[in-house]
Each structure stands twice: as C-alpha cells, then as structure tokens.
Amino acid sequence: MISRGSEWHRWEPHIHAPGTILNNQFGAADPWGSYLTSLEGLTPKIEAIAVTDYYVTDTYEQFLAHKAAGRLPDVKLVFPNIELRLDVAAKSGFVNIHLLVSPEDPDHVGEVKRILKRLQFGAHNDRFDCTREELIKLGKRSDTTITDDGAALRHGATQVKVNFDQLRKVIHESEWAKKNILIAVAGGAGDGTSGLRQAADATTRQEIEKFAHIIFSSSPAQREFWLGQRGVAIEELRLRYDGCKPCLHGSDSHDQKSVGQPVDNRFSWIKGELEFDALRQACIDPEGRAYVGEQPPRSAMPSQVISHVTIDDAEWATTPDIPLNPGLVAIIGARGSGKTALADVIAAGCDAITTPGWDADENISPSFLARARRLIGEATTTLTWGGGATVTRALDGNDANGHTSFPRARYLSQQFVEELCSAKGVSDGLVDEIERxxxxxxxxxxxxxxxDFAELRDQQTSRFQQAREREAQAIADISDRIATEFEKESLVASLTKQVGEKNKLIADYTADRARLVVRGTEAQVARHTQLSEAAQKLRSTIQNFGNQRRTFVALQDEVRSMRATGSPEMLRQAQARHNNSGLNATQWDEFLLIYKGDVDKSLTAYVNWADGEIRKLQGVPLPPGDPNVALIADTADISTLPLAPIVAEMTRLEALFSADKLVRDQYTALTNRIAQENSALQTLQTRLTDAEGAAARRKDLQSERDDTYGRVF
Structure with a gap:
C-alpha cells in the first residue's frame, strides 16, 4: 500500500550491463563493481531498472545475484529487457524491438526462455532458436574458425533476425506472454520505426507500432504525437495503432561512462508504485503516468499543495501523521475508515469550513467534526504546504473564520453535495457555486x-443599480457615512493580512515560474520578465482609465436622471411646501435646478478622452511572424510601447523557453496568474489605504454631525 498515493519515480527501461553480448565496452577490471557503484551514485536516483541484453537473460540473472548480495538498496524493481532485431531494415540497421518481462512470476526467466525458443531463424539449410545454445551453434556454423562459445554466441547474435509476423504470432498464442510481456519498439531513425520512410514500408511500420505497447523515444514531438496532441487525434490513434502509447527513454549504456546517463538528462519517469503493474498503467494512461525529462512533471506548484497533515492531541486518531502527494485526487478506504474525517481535518486546516458548517446539528450533519464535536477535545491539525509553510488550526472551530482568515482551498463537503442533489430548491450553496x-x-x-463574482456583477450593473437607487431613494445621511467609516476601520487588520498573503502568493508563483526556466534560455526569461513588468504597468493604467470611464458614464446617467426626475421632483416638493406662494407655473419654472455649465459636452469629451487613452495604451495586435525574430528591438524603450506588441513579444519568447509543451503551458499560465494577482494586489492596497484614512474621516463626520444637531436643536 502506498502511503502518499501515486508518485513519480525514475525508471531506467533500457540499460545494458557488463557481459552484454554485443558492444560490451564495460572493461575487464572489475566491471560489475564500477557499474554498480555508478548506478548507486546517480542523481536523481533510479528505483526501477530493466536490465537489457540481446536474446538472452544472462546479465539480468547476474544483476539479480548482485542485488541479492546487498547492492543497489534504492532499486526496488528489476526486470529483464530482451532486445531483438527484426528482419525489417531501418535507416542504418534493423528495427530493434524489446520484450519487457514482468518479474512477478517466480519462474519468469524460464517462461520467457520458452517464448524465445519458439522464435526461429533459418540459415545454412537449418533452423536455429533464439536461445543461448542455438545462437552458439549458429555462430560456429556461420564462421567455422570460431571455437570459443562466447565468441560464437556474439557472432550468432549478429546473424539472427527475428521475423516480425512470427514474433507477433508467438506472443498472441501464449497467454503467459500476453499477461507478462510488454512490447517496446525503438522510435528513432537509425534502428527504429522512424527509419521506415519508404511508401512500401508504411504498412509494416504501422503494424509494428500497433503491435508495440511502448515507444522508446525522448523526442517531445514523438511524445506529443503518441498522445494525440500533434498530427493525429486520439480517435485516429485508436483506429490505426490501438490507442495512445507512452514514450520512454533509457541510457542504452554499453560502457561505464554512460551508465544511467541518457543524452541531455532525458530521464524516464513513471507515476505509480514501484512494481511492473505501474508500467502497465502507464500504457493505459500514458499522458498522466509516463514522462521523459530532467525532472518529473509538476501537477501543481509546490506552494499551492499540501504535503503533510498532522493531527495533535487526538488519542482517537490512529494515524496522526499523513503524508500527501501533489497529484492526490481521491481518498479511498472502507466504510468507516475515516475518509470524511480526513477531508474535514484538511478543510479545517485550510480555513475552508464555513460558519454554518461548524454550527451544524451534530445529530444530522454528515460532517465528522460536527458529529464528533463533544469528543474532539483540544485536538488540532497542522498542514505543511509544499513550499514549507505550516498552519495550525483547532478542530473544534474555536479559531475559525476570524477577520484575518481566508480559505486556502474550496471544500465541497459531503453535506454540500447532498444539498445540491436534494429537492429542496435553490440553496445558498448552489447559488454561490453558480456564481463561482x-x-x-x-x-x-x-x-x-x-x-470575485460580486465585484464583477457590481462592475457590470453599477450604472443600472445607481439609476434605480436614485429613482427610489438615493442619498444616505451622515450617520450612514460614519457607520461606513467604522466598518472600514475594522477592515484594516484583515486587509493588511490579505495584502501580506497576496505578496507571499505572488512571490511563491514567481519562484515556481523560475523553476521552469530551462538552461540556455536565461536571456529570453530575463527579457520576458522585463516585458511582463511593463505589461503589468500598462494593464494597471488601462484599468484606471476604465474606472474613470465608468465614472463618466455613470455621471451622464445621473445628469439625465436629475433632469428627467430629480429636479422636477424637487420643484414639486417645493411647490407643495409653499402652496400659498401664489406663483403661477411660468414663475415656478424659474426655480427648476439646472447645471451651470455644458456638462453633456464635457462628459462626452471625458468619455472620448478615456477611450482614446485606452486605445493608445492597448495598441494594435501584430500579425504572426517568424518566431525566431524579435518583435521588439533590445534597444527599444519599452516604457513608450503599447500593450499589444509587448504581449506578442512575450508570447513569442514563451515558445522558445522549452521544447516541452507542458513546460511552456505552465510558464504561460504562471505569467498570467502573476499578472492577475498583481492587479488584485493593487486593488487590495487601494482599499487598505482608504481604510487607514477612515478614522480621520469619521472624526470629521462626527464633528459635522454634532454641528448639525446643534443647528437642529
């Protein structure tokens, strides 16, 4: 059982060992000692190894003996990789195909030898099996001067070529083989299927790749092709090749120098437990469970995931320390094993349980913390985040929902889901979820x-809300303003906390983005950072102009409303208060309030000015061009440029950061998120400045109210 759930582990799916039949360059002086020491010292460490040799399992069996003697303690899985050469010519040799054999069967070596014995090669008016003894006979028959069995074995291995149709038939006819062998084929041009480029070879290539479960290739383009992300769709892959396939890459070591050292550190990573079944799972879900790269893919940024849950002062918790992994998507366990309890504990640590959730009736609530309220005692939970930060919360909720707290996660509790599925009508929770x-x-x-939704709604409807409020009753008195300033004063601590958290969140995102930088692209990244800062300044300025424009439009509405209803109503009220004046209608018209200047012309000019400023700052989108040619010269003063060319240049630079689409997408997503969070920070800082001035304004208003009371009384 995996305590943390499925995690990424480095696998070495294609590595030869001392004594390999062909191209053995491991040396003569203690080759196994040097070989094993090199494997034990690798970083990142290898935890699963497929020991590779041509046609036989000799080096695999020697490897197991060293493992049994105590070497390679970090390696948890060892299995044979039997390399065969097909009778299909590639660009510079013959197509190599690999039998990856599960070690789960204690007699897997004997069983795979039975499979190899059924593969026969015709030569010299005879047939030879793919076994050690038969290869020696073939070597001696092919070169009668050879008398040494080892030399004959090596020579025989160079002569034999396995017929593809025969291999496919042997595998399909063996239930053991179908259950215990995964087929991998080289994807390169020299000894792989990419070397079959003639039209006549197209069908053969497709049949070989369809037969294979795995493609040995480190090319990002090949990986994207076999995931249905480049050239062909997933449905077409299913039709032509029986589905998507994982791409893996090994060091293919034939000497001590290259042991576990693939070119450009293109390591193979498999997500799952260290057993052969994880490789089977990777064939089912190649995008989510197989990867080639220097580091495994990050499913989430470290600062935004929980790495550990600790429950303290809780005798009822049989497992108080629970590690979590970034890719966790489900909690699985028997009824009553504590799934809801764990979810509730995590939610409490994230400040994600609402006040109604804490106050729920313990007799009917499905929440563990609500039902066990009387037994919780002084238990607390401590969450450790991937970035190293920790937070501790009481499990009885006594420190929850304070004015400085905010939820770090969204908790859709069992109670919330049950309410959504009930027939009680539209609940507040459902409305909140729809708004989100x-x-x-x-x-x-x-x-x-x-x-948030409320602010978005206010932005889109503020004109109409203001018009309705003016029609109904628009103006608040001094006491309301004083109450408002009191509320703003109370928000100072909360806003200060939010500004600090927002600054830390931006710093975490920036650190996460820095980890995605590929060596050799530092200059492009520095330029991208410079452009990003300029873009953020422009967006802030555009946002300010947008706020001004909305204010001008609202003023236009207010002017029209004042003329249509406000001033006439004030005149009617005056007439009612002074009905004995004796003034006629024409004389009363002189009392109709009007604006001193031409406000219509002024406001129209202000709106046009704001629109013009926004257009100048946004600029005109650039047409697509050569991705290798800069759209903005390094000497250009970017502070004078509009937003559109800066964004286009940032997009061009992002495409150069990495050949890996996943890394590019993550970098772009983080850049956009940093821009959004910076804008949110600006809004929070503006609110904080306003709240910090509330005390002085309140005192002035109280003095004004006292003066008003004096005049009244």
Whole structure:
C-alpha cells in the first residue's frame, strides 16, 4: 500500500550491463563493481531498472545475484529487457524491438526462455532458436574458425533476425506472454520505426507500432504525437495503432561512462508504485503516468499543495501523521475508515469550513467534526504546504473564520453535495457555486480584474443599480457615512493580512515560474520578465482609465436622471411646501435646478478622452511572424510601447523557453496568474489605504454631525 498515493519515480527501461553480448565496452577490471557503484551514485536516483541484453537473460540473472548480495538498496524493481532485431531494415540497421518481462512470476526467466525458443531463424539449410545454445551453434556454423562459445554466441547474435509476423504470432498464442510481456519498439531513425520512410514500408511500420505497447523515444514531438496532441487525434490513434502509447527513454549504456546517463538528462519517469503493474498503467494512461525529462512533471506548484497533515492531541486518531502527494485526487478506504474525517481535518486546516458548517446539528450533519464535536477535545491539525509553510488550526472551530482568515482551498463537503442533489430548491450553496462558475468562465480581461463574482456583477450593473437607487431613494445621511467609516476601520487588520498573503502568493508563483526556466534560455526569461513588468504597468493604467470611464458614464446617467426626475421632483416638493406662494407655473419654472455649465459636452469629451487613452495604451495586435525574430528591438524603450506588441513579444519568447509543451503551458499560465494577482494586489492596497484614512474621516463626520444637531436643536 502506498502511503502518499501515486508518485513519480525514475525508471531506467533500457540499460545494458557488463557481459552484454554485443558492444560490451564495460572493461575487464572489475566491471560489475564500477557499474554498480555508478548506478548507486546517480542523481536523481533510479528505483526501477530493466536490465537489457540481446536474446538472452544472462546479465539480468547476474544483476539479480548482485542485488541479492546487498547492492543497489534504492532499486526496488528489476526486470529483464530482451532486445531483438527484426528482419525489417531501418535507416542504418534493423528495427530493434524489446520484450519487457514482468518479474512477478517466480519462474519468469524460464517462461520467457520458452517464448524465445519458439522464435526461429533459418540459415545454412537449418533452423536455429533464439536461445543461448542455438545462437552458439549458429555462430560456429556461420564462421567455422570460431571455437570459443562466447565468441560464437556474439557472432550468432549478429546473424539472427527475428521475423516480425512470427514474433507477433508467438506472443498472441501464449497467454503467459500476453499477461507478462510488454512490447517496446525503438522510435528513432537509425534502428527504429522512424527509419521506415519508404511508401512500401508504411504498412509494416504501422503494424509494428500497433503491435508495440511502448515507444522508446525522448523526442517531445514523438511524445506529443503518441498522445494525440500533434498530427493525429486520439480517435485516429485508436483506429490505426490501438490507442495512445507512452514514450520512454533509457541510457542504452554499453560502457561505464554512460551508465544511467541518457543524452541531455532525458530521464524516464513513471507515476505509480514501484512494481511492473505501474508500467502497465502507464500504457493505459500514458499522458498522466509516463514522462521523459530532467525532472518529473509538476501537477501543481509546490506552494499551492499540501504535503503533510498532522493531527495533535487526538488519542482517537490512529494515524496522526499523513503524508500527501501533489497529484492526490481521491481518498479511498472502507466504510468507516475515516475518509470524511480526513477531508474535514484538511478543510479545517485550510480555513475552508464555513460558519454554518461548524454550527451544524451534530445529530444530522454528515460532517465528522460536527458529529464528533463533544469528543474532539483540544485536538488540532497542522498542514505543511509544499513550499514549507505550516498552519495550525483547532478542530473544534474555536479559531475559525476570524477577520484575518481566508480559505486556502474550496471544500465541497459531503453535506454540500447532498444539498445540491436534494429537492429542496435553490440553496445558498448552489447559488454561490453558480456564481463561482460564471465568474471563472470569464477571462481576466473580461472580468476587468474583478476579485470575485460580486465585484464583477457590481462592475457590470453599477450604472443600472445607481439609476434605480436614485429613482427610489438615493442619498444616505451622515450617520450612514460614519457607520461606513467604522466598518472600514475594522477592515484594516484583515486587509493588511490579505495584502501580506497576496505578496507571499505572488512571490511563491514567481519562484515556481523560475523553476521552469530551462538552461540556455536565461536571456529570453530575463527579457520576458522585463516585458511582463511593463505589461503589468500598462494593464494597471488601462484599468484606471476604465474606472474613470465608468465614472463618466455613470455621471451622464445621473445628469439625465436629475433632469428627467430629480429636479422636477424637487420643484414639486417645493411647490407643495409653499402652496400659498401664489406663483403661477411660468414663475415656478424659474426655480427648476439646472447645471451651470455644458456638462453633456464635457462628459462626452471625458468619455472620448478615456477611450482614446485606452486605445493608445492597448495598441494594435501584430500579425504572426517568424518566431525566431524579435518583435521588439533590445534597444527599444519599452516604457513608450503599447500593450499589444509587448504581449506578442512575450508570447513569442514563451515558445522558445522549452521544447516541452507542458513546460511552456505552465510558464504561460504562471505569467498570467502573476499578472492577475498583481492587479488584485493593487486593488487590495487601494482599499487598505482608504481604510487607514477612515478614522480621520469619521472624526470629521462626527464633528459635522454634532454641528448639525446643534443647528437642529
């Protein structure tokens, strides 16, 4: 059982060992000692090894003997990789195909030898099996001057070529082989299927790749092809090749220098337990469980995932220390094993349980913390985040939902899901969830950097709300303003906390983005960072102009409303208060309030000015060009440029950071998220400045109210 769930481990799926039949360059002086020492000292460490040799399992069996003697303690899985050469010519040799054999069967060596015995090669008016003894006979028959069995074995291995149709038939006819052998084929041009480029070879190539479960290739382009992300869709892969396939890459070591050292550190990573079944799972889910690269893919940024849960002062917790991994998607266990309890504990540590959730009736609530409220005692939970930060919370909720707290995660509890599925009608929870989905369906630009649905709604409807409020009753008195300033004063601590958390979140995202930088692209990254800062300044300025424009439009509405209803109503009220004046209608018209200047012309000019400034700052989108040619010269003063060319140059630079699409997408996503969080930080800082001035404004308003009371009384 895996305590942390599925994790990425480095595998070496293709490595030869001292004594390998062909091209053995491991040396004569203690080759196994040097070989094993090199493997034990590798970083990152290898935890699963496929010991490779041509046609036989001799070096695999020697490897197991060294493992049994105590070497390679970090290696948890060893299995044979039997390399065969097909009778299909590639660009510079013959196509190599590999039998990856599960070691789960105690007699797997004997069983695979039975499979190899069924593979026969015709030569010299005779047939030879793919076994050690038969290869020696073939070597001596092919060169009668050879008398040494070892030399004959090596020579025989160079002569034999396995017929592809025969191999496919032997595998399909053996239930043991179908259950215990995975087929891998080289994807390169020299000794792989990419070398079959003639039209006449197209069908053969497709049949070989369809027969294989795994492609041995480190090329990002090949990986994207076999995942249905380049050239062909997944449905076409299923039709032509029986589905997507994982790409793996090994060092193919034939000498001590290259042991476990593939070119450009293109290591193979498999997600799952260290057993052969993890390789089978990778064939089912190649995108999620197989990867080639210097580091395994990050499913989430370290600062945004929980790495450990600790429950203290809780005798009822049989497992108080629980490690988690970044890719965790499910908690699995028997009924009553504590799944809901663990979810509740994590939610409590994230400040993600609402006040109604803490106050739920312990007799009917499905929440563990609510049902066990009387037994919780002084238990606490401590969450350790991937970035190293820790937070401790009481499990009875006594420190929850404080004015400085905010949820680090969204908790859709069992109670919440049950309410959504019930027939009680539209609940507050459902409305909140609908609002969240609507908000997140808008891009950051469409949201105009609103922090939540309420702010987005206010932005889009403020004109109409203000018009309605003016029609109904628009103006608040001094006491309301004083109450507002009191509320703002109370927000100082909360906003200060949020600004600090937002700064830390931006720093974490920036650190996460820095980890994605590939060696050799530092100059492009530095230029991208410079452009990103300039873009953020422009977006902030555009946001300010947008706020000004909305204010001008709202003022236009207010002017029209004042003329249409406000001033006439004030005149009618005056007439009612002074009905004995004796003034006629024409005389009363002189009392109608009007604006001193031509406000219509002024406001129209202000709106046009704001639109013009926004257009100048946004600029005109550039047409696609050569990705290797800079759109902005290094000597250009980017502070004078509009947003569109800067964004286009940033997009061009992002495509150069890495050949790996996943890394590029992560870098782009983090850049966009940093920009969004910076805009949110600016909004928070503006609110904080306003809240910090509330005390002085409140005192002035109280003095004004005292003066008003004096005049009244």
């Amino acid at each position: 989905v609507i908000y997140e369906s808008h891009s950051p630009d469409d949201r105009e950097w609103a922090l």
